[in-house]
Amino acid sequence: xxxxxxxxxxxxxxxxxxxxxxxxxxxxxxxxxxxxxxxxxxxxxxxxxxxxxxxxxxxxxxxxxxxxxxxxxxxxxxxxxxxxxxxxxxxxxxxxxxxxxxxxxxxxxxxxxxxxxxxxxxxxxxxxxxxxxxxxxxxxxxxxxxxxxxxxxx
Amino acid sequence: xxxxxxxxxxxxxxxxxxxxxxxxxxxxxxxxxxxxxxxxxxxxxxxxxxxxxxxxxxxxxxxxxxxxxxxxxxxxxxxxxxxxxxxxxxxxxxxxxxxxxxxxxxxxxxxxxxxxxxxxxxxxxxxxxxxxxxxxxxxxxxxxxxxxxxxxxxxxxxxxxxxxxxxxxxxxxxxxxxxxxxxxxxxxxxxxxxxxxxxxxxxxxxxxxxxxxxxxxxxxxxxxxxxxxxxxxxxxxxxxxxxxxxxxxxxxxxxxxxxxxxxxxxxxxxxxxxxxxxxxxxxxxxxxxxxxxxxxxxxxx
Numbered sequence: 157x158x159x160x161x162x163x164x165x166x167x168x169x170x171x172x173x174x175x176x177x178x179x180x181x182x183x184x185x186x187x188x189x190x191x192x193x194x195x196x197x198x199x200x201x202x203x204x205x206x207x208x209x210x211x212x213x214x215x216x217x218x219x220x221x222x223x224x225x226x227x228x229x230x231x232x233x234x235x236x237x238x239x240x241x242x243x244x245x246x247x248x249x250x251x252x253x254x255x256x257x258x259x260x261x262x263x264x265x266x267x268x269x270x271x272x273x274x275x276x277x278x279x280x281x282x283x284x285x286x287x288x289x290x291x292x293x294x295x296x297x298x299x300x301x302x303x304x305x306x307x308x309x310x
Numbered sequence: 311x312x313x314x315x316x317x318x319x320x321x322x323x324x325x326x327x328x329x330x331x332x333x334x335x336x337x338x339x340x341x342x343x344x345x346x347x348x349x350x351x352x353x354x355x356x357x358x359x360x361x362x363x364x365x366x367x368x369x370x371x372x373x374x375x376x377x378x379x380x381x382x383x384x385x386x387x388x389x390x391x392x393x394x395x396x397x398x399x400x401x402x403x404x405x406x407x408x409x410x411x412x413x414x415x416x417x418x419x420x421x422x423x424x425x426x427x428x429x430x431x432x433x434x435x436x437x438x439x440x441x442x443x444x445x446x447x448x449x450x451x452x453x454x455x456x457x458x459x460x461x462x463x464x465x466x467x468x469x470x471x472x473x474x475x476x477x478x479x480x481x482x483x484x485x486x487x488x489x490x491x492x493x494x495x496x497x498x499x500x501x502x503x504x505x506x507x508x509x510x511x512x513x514x515x516x517x518x519x520x521x522x523x524x525x526x527x528x529x530x531x532x533x534x535x536x537x538x539x540x541x542x543x544x545x546x547x548x549x550x551x552x553x554x555x556x557x558x559x560x561x562x563x564x565x566x567x568x569x570x571x572x573x574x575x576x577x578x579x580x581x582x583x584x585x586x587x588x589x590x591x592x593x594x595x596x597x598x599x600x601x602x603x604x605x606x607x608x609x610x611x
Contacts, residue, residue, distance in 0.1 A: 157313050176315035177352050179342070199346045200339070200411070201497050212384075212413035218342040219414065220335065222315055223358050269409060284603075288408030288496040 161225045163188060166234030174221050180214070181205045183221035184231060192232035192261045196290070203289030206262035207231050213269040215288075232261035235268060244268060247302035255293030262289050267303045276307050314355040321364060321473065325446045327357035329469045334359050336380055337414035339407065340423040365418070365473055377475045379418025383407070383430070386417060393599065395479045397591055398433035398486035398505050401601045405429060408496040418472040424458040425499070427524035431458070432505030433488050435529055436519035439477040443470040451476075458528040483516075484509040485591030487601040489584040490523065491576050493567070495603070500524040501568050502576045504556060506588035508539060515539045520552060520585065525560035525577055532559040535581065544589040549582055556581035 158173040165188050172187045184207070185191050196204035198217050205217040208230035235242045244267055247253070254260050263286060270277060270285040277285065282303045283296070291299065314332065318324035328334065333353035335341050337360070344350040359365065365378040370391040377386065386392055387404035406412050406420070406429050420428055421441060434454040441457060442449050443466050454475070457464050466472065480486070486507035490500035503523030509516045518539035520532045534555035542548030562573035583605045587597045598604045 157315070159315055176312040176356055177345070179346075200343050200407075203408070203410070206410060209414070213408075213410040214414050215339075215408075215410050218346055219338050220342060220356075220358070222317070223335070223338065223360055225317065266409065269413075284495050285409055287494065288410060 159222050161222055163221065163224055163229055164227065165190060165229045166231060172221075176220065176222050178221045179217055180207065180209075180219045180221045180224050180229070181216040183224075184216065184229065187221075190231050190233050193265075194258055194261060196258070196262075201290070202259070203262040203266060204259055206265040206289065208265060208269060211269075211272065213266055230265070232264050235264055242268075244271070244302065244306050247305045248299065251302040251305065252298035253294060253302040254298075259289055259291040259293075263291065263299055267299075270303070271307055276309050277303070278309065279304060282307075312352045312354060312356050315358070316356075317358040317360075318362060321362055321444070321471070322446075324357050324359050324362065325444065325469070325471060327355070328471060329446050331355055331468070332357040334471060336360050336416045336419045337382070339411050339415040340419060359471070370479075372479070374479055375477045377417055377477070379472050379474060380416045383412035383415050383417070383420070384409075386430070387412065387599075391479070395484075396433065396437060396477060396486065397599065398436065398488040398507060398588070399430060399477070400599045401488040402429035402433050402505075404600045405490065405492075405498070405602055407498075411497070417475055421454065421457060421475070422464060422466065422472055424460075424462050424464050424528075426458070426461050426526060426528050427500045427503070428529070429488065429490065429500060429503065429523070431529040432503060432521040432523045433486065434475065434477065435521050435531060436486065436505045436507045437477050437480060439475055441472050442474040442476070443467075444473045445469040445471070449473070455531065460527045480507060481509055481517075483511055483592060485588045485593065487584050487587035487591060487597065489580055489587065489602050489605055491580055492602060492606070502562075502573050502580050504577070504581045504584045506552075506581070506585040508544060508585070508588045508592050510544060510589070510592040513543060515542050515544050515548070515589075518552075520556060520581070522556060522560060522577065522581075525562050525573060527561070530559075532556050534559060535585075539585065544592070549585045549589065552585050553578045553582035
């Protein structure tokens with residue numbers, strides 16, 4: 157059984173026909189064609205698949221795409237304004253918050269959600285907010301410093 | 311593999327689907343994760359209830375706080391009545407999963423998943439909360455303490471939907487806390503957890519509630535710990551006795567996260583800290599939410 161679903165991803169409506177068990181991550185990567193969000197662990201542990209759903213963070217590997225019908229989905233591709241990187245993206249580059257890059261889309265989306273909810277987080281709040289996102293390269297300091305710089309608390 | 315899906319637009323539609331054999335999905339944080347891990351395949355027939363606004367509200371009276379089944383952990387943790395009067399629930403809700411889990415995961419789903427390690431169960435049981443289970447045939451109230459029958463199982467019939475949780479507000483002079491032993495600060499669930507609430511009147515503990523989490527097949531109250539506290543001054547001797555009683559009530563298992571012996575040893579430590587925090591809050595002292603981070607960050611004995 158396929159279900160008609162319209163995914164509103166980064167402000168663009170994509171009509172899709174999906175099996176009910178299709179995850180939001182799979183629908184966005186394979187159906188929409190936006191491959192910024194990554195499949196890491198595929199069970200909500202690593203955060204590489206993080207998206208925003210109606211502005212709230214969601215592990216898209218573990219959310220049914222049919223439940224996102226008609227709702228607002230934001231992926232890492234939606235953070236930049238055209239070719240202009242968001243301040244957070246620029247700060248990640250400046251602080252060495254990116255090495256292999258696999259975790260970066262999820263980190264950026266989680267950090268975006270944090271700053272929307274708490275514009276001036278403490279370092280501890282940043283570390284807690286990002287501890288659902290695993291990075292095996294950077295040691296996290298560059299990432300945390302990038303978020304703190306954008307929040308103006310570094 | 312799921313072959314039938316409907317997104318309910320009203321509670322009655324959802325109840326009809328349940329009566330027809332569908333299983334409900336709201337935030338999906340347990341259901342979909344369980345399927346991705348291969349633990350439990352997705353149900354053959356699903357009814358999505360995330361759009362049911364009538365299950366989303368929170369309303370407080372002088373006597374109780376009512377939370378709809380779709381209220382998220384993030385919303386609970388931020389609710390002023392929870393923060394002021396039901397602090398143990400604030401401790402618990404604010405450490406469920408991750409920011410993403412708390413934004414999507416619902417109270418109703420968490421309770422019906424019936425994990426003996428769920429964070430919010432202990433506080434709800436200690437405060438004497440009830441749930442409403444509704445089906446096409448009517449509705450009934452069940453104490454949260456009686457809802458789970460074992461890991462992953464409840465007294466609810468397949469056609470029943472948890473629609474609301476009602477939490478009585480404890481009297482003035484009550485302090486409460488929930489503490490868990492954790493290995494990671496997000497995407498974690500209690501290795502060992504405990505909840506305590508005490509009401510102090512005239513310098514004496516007039517009422518106490520203590521519950522253990524991840525230490526038995528279901529979250530359960532520890533009457534011996536409560537008796538050790540009631541009538542005492544809430545001092546170190548009484549707290550120590552309550553902690554020992556808590557550890558004695560534990561029936562832990564060994565699994566990938568901890569051995570039974572380690573859990574039993576930590577039960578007393580966690581209980582001592584959580585009762586101390588509840589007493590401190592009852593006396594008007596500040597123990598920052600979440601108490602787990604405050605008490606385990608270093609130096610606490």
